[in-house]
Amino acid sequence: MDPLRRFRSEVESAAKEAFRSMGADVSFEIETPSTGIADLAVPCFPLAKVLRKAPVAIAEEAVSKLPPMATISKAWAERGYLNFNMDTAALAASTVRTVLEEGPRYGQGEERPEKVLLEHTSVNPTGPIHVGRARNPIIGDTLARCMRACGYDVTTEYLVNDVGKQVVLLAWGLENIDPSEVDMVDRDKADHRLVPFYRKANQMMEEDSEVAEQVADMLVRFEAGDEEVIEKVRKTASIMLDGIVQSLNAINVNIDRFTWESDFIKDGSARKVVDELSKCAVCREDKGAKYLDLEGCGIHGRGTKFFFTRADGTTLYTTRDIAYHLDKFCRSDRTINILGEDQKLGQAQLANALRFLGEERAPECIFYSFVSLPQGRMSTRKGVVVYLDDLIEEAEERAMEEVRKRRDDLSEERMEEIARNIGRGAVRYNIVRVQPEKQLTFKWEEALNFEGNSAPFVQYAHARACSILRKAGDYDRSADPSVLTNEYEAKLIKELAKLPSVIEEAGERARIHLLPAYCHDVASAFNQFYTYVPVLKGEELRDARLALVEATRIVLANALQILGLSAPEEM
RNA sequence: GCACACGUGGCCUAGUCUGGAUAUGGCAGCAGCCUCCUAAGCUGCAGGUCGGGGGUUCGAAUCCCUCCGUGUGCGCCA
Numbered sequence: 077m078d079p080l081r082r083f084r085s086e087v088e089s090a091a092k093e094a095f096r097s098m099g100a101d102v103s104f105e106i107e108t109p110s111t112g113i114a115d116l117a118v119p120c121f122p123l124a125k126v127l128r129k130a131p132v133a134i135a136e137e138a139v140s141k142l143p144p145m146a147t148i149s150k151a152w153a154e155r156g157y158l159n160f161n162m163d164t165a166a167l168a169a170s171t172v173r174t175v176l177e178e179g180p181r182y183g184q185g186e187e188r189p190e191k192v193l194l195e196h197t198s199v200n201p202t203g204p205i206h207v208g209r210a211r212n213p214i215i216g217d218t219l220a221r222c223m224r225a226c227g228y229d230v231t232t233e234y235l236v237n238d239v240g241k242q243v244v245l246l247a248w249g250l251e252n253i254d255p256s257e258v259d260m261v262d263r264d265k266a267d268h269r270l271v272p273f274y275r276k277a278n279q280m281m282e283e284d285s286e287v288a289e290q291v292a293d294m295l296v297r298f299e300a301g302d303e304e305v306i307e308k309v310r311k312t313a314s315i316m317l318d319g320i321v322q323s324l325n326a327i328n329v330n331i332d333r334f335t336w337e338s339d340f341i342k343d344g345s346a347r348k349v350v351d352e353l354s355k356c357a358v359c360r361e362d363k364g365a366k367y368l369d370l371e372g373c374g375i376h377g378r379g380t381k382f383f384f385t386r387a388d389g390t391t392l393y394t395t396r397d398i399a400y401h402l403d404k405f406c407r408s409d410r411t412i413n414i415l416g417e418d419q420k421l422g423q424a425q426l427a428n429a430l431r432f433l434g435e436e437r438a439p440e441c442i443f444y445s446f447v448s449l450p451q452g453r454m455s456t457r458k459g460v461v462v463y464l465d466d467l468i469e470e471a472e473e474r475a476m477e478e479v480r481k482r483r484d485d486l487s488e489e490r491m492e493e494i495a496r497n498i499g500r501g502a503v504r505y506n507i508v509r510v511q512p513e514k515q516l517t518f519k520w521e522e523a524l525n526f527e528g529n530s531a532p533f534v535q536y537a538h539a540r541a542c543s544i545l546r547k548a549g550d551y552d553r554s555a556d557p558s559v560l561t562n563e564y565e566a567k568l569i570k571e572l573a574k575l576p577s578v579i580e581e582a583g584e585r586a587r588i589h590l591l592p593a594y595c596h597d598v599a600s601a602f603n604q605f606y607t608y609v610p611v612l613k614g615e616e617l618r619d620a621r622l623a624l625v626e627a628t629r630i631v632l633a634n635a636l637q638i639l640g641l642s643a644p645e646e647m
Numbered sequence: 648g649c650a651c652a653c654g655u656g657g658c659c660u661a662g663u664c665u666g667g668a669u670a671u672g673g674c675a676g677c678a679g680c681c682u683c684c685u686a687a688g689c690u691g692c693a694g695g696u697c698g699g700g701g702g703u704u705c706g707a708a709u710c711c712c713u714c715c716g717u718g719u720g721c722g723c724c725a
Contacts, residue, residue, distance in 0.1 A: 110661090111668060121667060121706085131667090131705090155668055200725065240725050337725095365723045376650045377721040386723045393725045417719050420651065445653075445718065453718095478687065498687085509673095510660065515653060515718050521674085522659065526687055528673040529660080536687050544684050585664090593661065596672075607680095607689045614684095625684090647687075 077178065078576040079171040083147050083162045084116065090148075091118045091158060094141040098134070100126045114159035115570070121156055131156030164566045165558035171573045172557035172620075175627035183575035183634050185227035185583070192228045193408035194220050195439075197324065197331065198235040201316035202242045202274060204267040205323050207518050208454035209416065210464045211444045214507045214640075216414040217329040218588045219442070221638045226583035231408070234331045235400060238313040238338050240393070244295050244305075246270065247312040248287075249277030263465065267319025270312075271456065278457055299341070299390045306338060323464045327500050328640040335403075337396055345399040346391045349433075353384050353395075356432045363387050373428045375421070382425040394422050398429050401439060411439040412586075416446060417513075442586055444512035450519070462518060464503075471499035474524050475532075479647070494647050498532050501641035505531035508639065509592045529596050534632060535644050537599035537606075541629035542645040544611050548622050555619035564605040565624060571598045572631050579638065595635045602628050 087106055095102065100123050109117045120134040127134055135153035142151055149163040175182045196216020199209050220230045237243065250273055258272035280287045297305045317334070324331065340346040350366070353359060358369045364387035370380045384395040404411045415423065420443060427438045448454065454461045476495035483491060506523055510516065526532040560569060571594075578594045581587055605628075611621040633643040 105665085107667095109668070110671070113668070117668090119667060124705085157668065202725095237725060242725070362723080367723085374650095375721095377648095379650085379721050383723050388723085390723090392723070417652070419720090421720055422725090424651095443652080443719095448718080475687095482685075482687080511653095513652060514660085516659095519658090525659090525674070528687095530673085530687085532687050533673095536685080540685060540688085547684065589661085593672075600672090603688055604690095606684075610684070612684050646685080 077174050079167065079174050079573040080577060082170070083167065086145050086147050087116050087118070087160050090142050090145050090151075091138065093143055094138040094158075095123065097141045098127060098137060102126055109157075109159075113154070114157075115162045116160040118158040118160075119156065120158060162570075164561045164569075167573060168560040168565065168569050168624075169556065169558040171569050172560070172623050172627045175572060175630050176553060176623060179630055180634060180637075182630060183579045184225045185576070185580060188227040188229075190228055190409040191407070192223055192230045192410045192412060193233060193404050194223070194230055194412045194414070195233045195235060195404070196220075196414035197320075197329075198237070199320065200237045200240075200242060201313040201320065202246050203271055203316070203456035204265070205320050205464045206454050206456065207462045207464060207467055207523075208447045210467070210503075211447060211507055211512065211516075212414050212416065213324050213329040214327065214504050215442065215444060215512055215588065217640055218504070218508050218591070218638070219412070219414070219583075219586060221640060222579065222583040222588055222591065225579050225634075225638050228410075228583070231332045232330070233333045233335060233404075235397075236313060236317060236334055236336045237393075238310055238336050239298070239341065239396065241291070241295055243309055243313055244298055245277050245281060245291050246274050246316070247309045248291050248294055249273040249280075250312055251308070252290075253277065253280075265319050265322065265465065267316050267323075268463070268465070270316055270319075275457060275459070301341065306342075310336070310338065323468070326468050327464070327504055328642075335400065337393075337400070340396045340399040340403075341391065345403065346396045349395055349398045349402070350385055350389075350391060352433055353398075353429060358432065364389075368425075368429060368432065370425065370428050373424075375424055375428070379421045379425065382429065384429070394426055394429075397422070397426055398433075401426065401430060402433075402435070404439075405435065405437050411437065413439045413441045415441055415443050417443045418446075419443065440586075442512055445515045447516045447518050450517055467503055467523060468500060470520070471503050471524055472496055473499070474526070475499035475502070478526060478532075483647070494644055497642040497644050498526070498535060498647065501531035501535060501636075501639075502526060504640055505534075505592055508588055511589050529592070531639075531641055532647070534592075534595040534599045534636065535641065536647060537602045538629060538632040538636065538643045539645060539647045540606055541602065541625050541632065544625050545622065545629065546645075548612060548618075551622045552619040553623055553626075555623055557620050557623055559617055559620050560624055562609065564601075564609050565621075568598075568601040568605045568624065568628060571601045572627055575631050575635065578635075582638075591635060591639055595632065595639065598628065598631055598635070602632075 104118055107117050120131040123134050124131050135156050135158050138158055139153040147163050147166050148160050150161040152159050197213040199205055220232045223230050253273055253276055258276050261268045360367055360369050365383055366385040367381045367383040370382050423441050472495050475498040479491045479495045582590045614621045636643045
């Protein structure tokens with residue numbers, strides 16, 4: 077249940093009645109002023125044309141025509157706005173009671189019938205996942221959690237690119253390069269161990285034409301369906317994928333299903349796409365290679381020629397992706413992709429091709445900009461790279477230093493557990509904090525920020541709430557929360573009341589960066605309350621305040637859960 | 648060159664879709680606050696041509712045009 081709903085709807089019907097009595101039966105907006113001047117406001121500017129009056133005058137007149145309102149403590153006209161303040165006691169009572177009653181379910185939406193298939197990560201299994209791409213799983217996993225909270229049935233999926241030159245080359249390298257010829261790696265993890273082989277194989281292929289031929293030969297056999305080669309390549313991809321999945325699990329990213337790209341070759345569905353596309357009116361041929369002429373489809377440059385077969389008739393990546401999408405559409409009502417901005421053209425071609433196949437649906441795409449290093453774009457091959465594993469490790473170490481400083485009373489194990497939760501959480505938080513499309517340059521001091529707008533700030537507030545509740549023991553939960561009306565209590569309660577609307581907007585409109593901002597607002601309001609309002613020594617207000625602390629604890633825990641962060645009870 | 652995206656105090660960022668009140672927070676800086684529920688905290692100060700220019704509007708960070716800067720794409724690669 078949304079505690080703000082009754083306040084909004086009362087404002088809406090009251091304003092509607094006032095406007096109607098003035099002769100304006102029109103729709104209007106209800107906004108939350110960013111300046112904090114009022115809780116809710118109706119701008120009267122759009123009514124000026126209908127009523128042929130100045131907005132200031134309209135607001136003045138409307139305020140005098142408002143009916144009495146039960147949940148609004150104050151209504152006034154100011155500079156063309158109709159402003160409202162919610163009744164603090166009423167909001168306190170309904171919010172605290174709702175949160176305590178609903179507990180972990182507070183903030184969640186009604187169950188929805190739509191099945192959502194969300195594809196994210198899908199990085200090529202040719203190297204460990206690096207920070208340049210790490211935005212993908214974090215955005216994807218957070219959106220999945222958020223949409224689940226909105227009530228959707230969400231499945232996350234990873235498309236494993238086990239087709240193509242780079243994986244084949246890696247498989248070749250593992251088979252033909254003697255381990256003594258490559259550099260050692262310092263990290264004992266499957267995906268990292270393969271990196272030197274990948275680098276060496278790339279180098280050999282560039283320098284030795286015979287190697288290039290062998291790789292090309294392997295590729296042809298792979299495409300022709302040679303079981304032995306396919307097995308070899310898949311096995312290589314599996315090793316790499318295991319390492320990638322381990323890294324993802326470390327930051328609490330879970331993938332429900334893996335789909336192997338080569339399956340669309342094996343089961344003939346990619347072939348079927350080729351056959352169907354070949355029948356399209358816009359299908360053309362260039363020296364045996366088939367393409368769709370997408371002139372006038374919003375695509376510019378050479379990309380208007382969308383090749384879906386090579387001259388030898390074999391399929392291309394996007395062709396197989398079309399087969400994959402047709403498969404996804406059968407399994408879901410909504411299909412969402414989290415993709416790097418380099419995929420924009422491919423997705424535009426895919427969407428057009430699907431349309432020509434008579435498919436009415438298209439995937440909803442969220443594109444993110446790459447994270448680069450101060451010295452430029454990351455590249456595993458060139459060694460200009462910060463791996464996700466490096467970042468996680470560094471974050472945990474930084475967190476451990478901090479924990480050791482403050483909590484030498486704890487056991488080593490407990491300190492490590494706390495440091496793990498904090499370090500890993502900081503990594504996720506600092507990525508979802510900013511909108512996906514913003515360009516980002518990776519800087520250690522920013523990625524490891526533990527103060528202010530950061531995961532530890534929020535987790536710390538949660539730990540503080542837990543600490544108070546632990547010390548309080550049992551208390552009277554039925555205490556009347558409407559006594560919580562001082563400035564700090566009121567501010568905190570207003571924040572708590574927003575969770576349902578924040579989850580709804582973040583999930584419905586894929587604006588997940590709203591969640592960390594909200595967490596920060598709640599934590600910040602709680603820290604102020606904590607500083608100025610005594611709880612355990614709150615005398616006759618003790619129980620009501622304890623209920624507020626518990627409500628805050630629940631809200632923080634629920635929001636942290638959606639962000640994929642742990643809610644530590646102490647730190 | 649063409650296309651798409653981004654540009655907000657020294658640094659990071661909200662607000663841009665849906666134009667409206669004194670532009671949101673954080674980091675770094677400066678000055679304060681631990682006999683009292685964890686100071687990863689709290690309070691205060693300082694810091695802004697919302698990339699530049701033009702236009703639309705009663706009103707523009709927000710819409711339109713143009714220029715500049717950055718990123719990405721323009722493979723019979725994936």
